[in-house]
Amino acid sequence: MRFIRSIADVFGYSPFKAIHQHSEYIVVAADLLVDQYEAFITGDVEKIASLEKEIDTLEHEADKIKAEIRTHVTKSLRLPVDRHDLLSFLTFQDEIINYIEHICHMFTYRETKEIEKNIEKKFRQLLYMINDIICKYEELIDHVNSLIATSFSKKEITDILLHVNSIEHVEHECDKVQIELHKLLLNSKMDVLDIMLLRNILIHLGEIANSTARAADSFRTMVVGR
Amino acid sequence: MIEIIFIFTLIVSIYMAWNIGANDAANSMATSYGSGALTLKQIIIIAGVLEFLGAFLFGSRVTKTVGKGIVPIELLDQHIIAIGALAAIFSAGLWITIATYFHLPVSTSHSIVGAMLGFGLAAVSENLIPLESIKWDVLNNIVLSWLLSPITGAILAFLIFSLIKFLILSNMDVERVEHIFKYLQVLTACYVAFAHGSNDVANAVGPVSATFGFSEAPSWVLALGGLGIAIGIATWGYRVIETVGKRITELTPTRGFSAEFATATTVLSASYLGMPISTTHTLVGSVLGVGFAGGLASVDLSVVKRIIYSWVLTIPVAAGLTISIYTVLVVFL
Numbered sequence: 001m002r003f004i005r006s007i008a009d010v011f012g013y014s015p016f017k018a019i020h021q022h023s024e025y026i027v028v029a030a031d032l033l034v035d036q037y038e039a040f041i042t043g044d045v046e047k048i049a050s051l052e053k054e055i056d057t058l059e060h061e062a063d064k065i066k067a068e069i070r071t072h073v074t075k076s077l078r079l080p081v082d083r084h085d086l087l088s089f090l091t092f093q094d095e096i097i098n099y100i101e102h103i104c105h106m107f108t109y110r111e112t113k114e115i116e117k118n119i120e121k122k123f124r125q126l127l128y129m130i131n132d133i134i135c136k137y138e139e140l141i142d143h144v145n146s147l148i149a150t151s152f153s154k155k156e157i158t159d160i161l162l163h164v165n166s167i168e169h170v171e172h173e174c175d176k177v178q179i180e181l182h183k184l185l186l187n188s189k190m191d192v193l194d195i196m197l198l199r200n201i202l203i204h205l206g207e208i209a210n211s212t213a214r215a216a217d218s219f220r221t222m223v224v225g226r
Numbered sequence: 227m228i229e230i231i232f233i234f235t236l237i238v239s240i241y242m243a244w245n246i247g248a249n250d251a252a253n254s255m256a257t258s259y260g261s262g263a264l265t266l267k268q269i270i271i272i273a274g275v276l277e278f279l280g281a282f283l284f285g286s287r288v289t290k291t292v293g294k295g296i297v298p299i300e301l302l303d304q305h306i307i308a309i310g311a312l313a314a315i316f317s318a319g320l321w322i323t324i325a326t327y328f329h330l331p332v333s334t335s336h337s338i339v340g341a342m343l344g345f346g347l348a349a350v351s352e353n354l355i356p357l358e359s360i361k362w363d364v365l366n367n368i369v370l371s372w373l374l375s376p377i378t379g380a381i382l383a384f385l386i387f388s389l390i391k392f393l394i395l396s397n398m399d400v401e402r403v404e405h406i407f408k409y410l411q412v413l414t415a416c417y418v419a420f421a422h423g424s425n426d427v428a429n430a431v432g433p434v435s436a437t438f439g440f441s442e443a444p445s446w447v448l449a450l451g452g453l454g455i456a457i458g459i460a461t462w463g464y465r466v467i468e469t470v471g472k473r474i475t476e477l478t479p480t481r482g483f484s485a486e487f488a489t490a491t492t493v494l495s496a497s498y499l500g501m502p503i504s505t506t507h508t509l510v511g512s513v514l515g516v517g518f519a520g521g522l523a524s525v526d527l528s529v530v531k532r533i534i535y536s537w538v539l540t541i542p543v544a545a546g547l548t549i550s551i552y553t554v555l556v557v558f559l
Contacts, residue, residue: 008473012526076528
């Protein structure tokens with residue numbers, strides 16, 4: 001619109017909505033990973049491939065959001081949190097979906113023979129726990145809106161600290177399951193190559209939980225350390 | 227002849243008032259639209275009435291500064307004053323129109339002060355008055371007020387929002403607080419409109435008042451300016467309110483209240499002191515103040531740089547244009 005003088009330029013780019021959207025992609029990708037695991041168990045190659053594609057696309061979209069935030073959060077912006085804290089937090093959050101993407105490719109590496117029932121169950125359990133930790137993480141990020149609305153009230157910050165604690169708790173539980181699974185895997189009678197593949201997947205699943213906890217931790221640093 | 231010049235001056239003044247209403251008044255009111263405190267119709271009515279009242283009841287001091295505080299009109303004859311006033315208001319109006327077209331954050335106050343300075347310098351170059359007779363001390367104070375007003379707005383807004391934050395937002399439900407502040411924001415919207423009218427009417431009618439040579443600006447001149455502003459809001463400003471309002475929805479009622487209260491208080495104080503300041507720049511300062519208090523998701527400080535460039539550009543351009551137009555008019559009239 002021509003012939004207009006506007007004060008609107010004083011309002012800068014806000015990265016918080018985009019960050020939340022990025023975290024929602026992680027939730028969807030983690031959910032699809034469970035489906036892909038079930039397809040992997042039943043040996044449904046086509047489904048594995050189509051889910052691989054979907055997760056890959058999600059990771060790509062998340063990357064675009066990350067790039068958008070990085071381009072727009074310039075020095076001239078004054079945000080309610082430290083700019084460097086925000087950008088390093090974003091890097092941690094982006095790692096979560098990167099690990100999910102790594103795993104979605106691994107399911108396509110090889111058609112496994114027989115997977116022992118107890119191992120299959122434990123893997124499923126771990127995947128559900130990872131879904132749980134990621135949902136909790138997304139809820140944590142959702143706090144940003146009320147955080148800004150209340151202008152970082154003490155109550156909101158306390159809620160966030162409790163939330164991060166619960167994420168760290170689930171991460172610890174994931175670690176335990178991961179250790180159990182390692183023992184089961186390395187002592188199983190399955191095909192050696194299958195064991196290798198599953199172990200690789202297992203390590204990366206552990207990394208999803210770890211990186212989620214790291215991102216939650218740096219979110220806490222960003223919120224508290226302003 | 228002098229009557230024709232006078233009528234022209236009056237017409238351009240009304241255009242200037244219209245432009246002020248259409249853009250500056252509209253921007254000040256957009257903060258109440260963005261937060262949803264008022265509907266567009268309510269805003270136009272409130273702004274129209276209170277801008278008029280502010281101009282009519284409280285606009286004389288700044289008008290006097292612009293009309294007689296810069297150029298020593300008591301040393302000039304009627305004819306020269308009439309030409310100078312026309313040249314000044316015409317240049318300021320022209321520059322504002324050009325700058326608005328290019329979305330530059332210029333101020334009508336800066337333009338008119340630059341233009342009046344141009345008139346003074348033109349008179350000096352004709353050897354009608356000595357250079358020292360231009361009221362440099364007043365100009366000094368005006369420039370100082372331009373620097374201080376956005377800073378004052380920022381500090382006030384920072385304090386007001388911080389108080390709201392620590393006393394209210396941290397103890398009560400946010401949604402309820404915002405709801406209550408919607409009503410308070412109706413009051414600050416009125417306050418802003420009144421303050422804006424009282425300060426900015428001078429940018430339109432200051433030169434005309436000089437033509438009269440009255441010791442005080444006649445009230446019908448102020449009324450005309452106020453009316454021009456009100457018409458500007460109703461005929462074009464509503465579009466600006468909509469466009470700007472939609473982009474600043476982040477300014478919730480508590481934030482809007484803080485920014486508006488700070489802006490109106492600063493601007494009204496300036497009106498009391500007779501200083502022609504920029505309401506828009508004060509508002510930008512106030513919004514930044516809320517941002518610094520942690521009230522906004524993001525504010526962009528690069529706007530400050532653009533505002534400073536516009537200042538630096540506006541004064542010489544408005545003065546230069548006035549000198550040129552004055553020189554031409556003197557030959558023909």
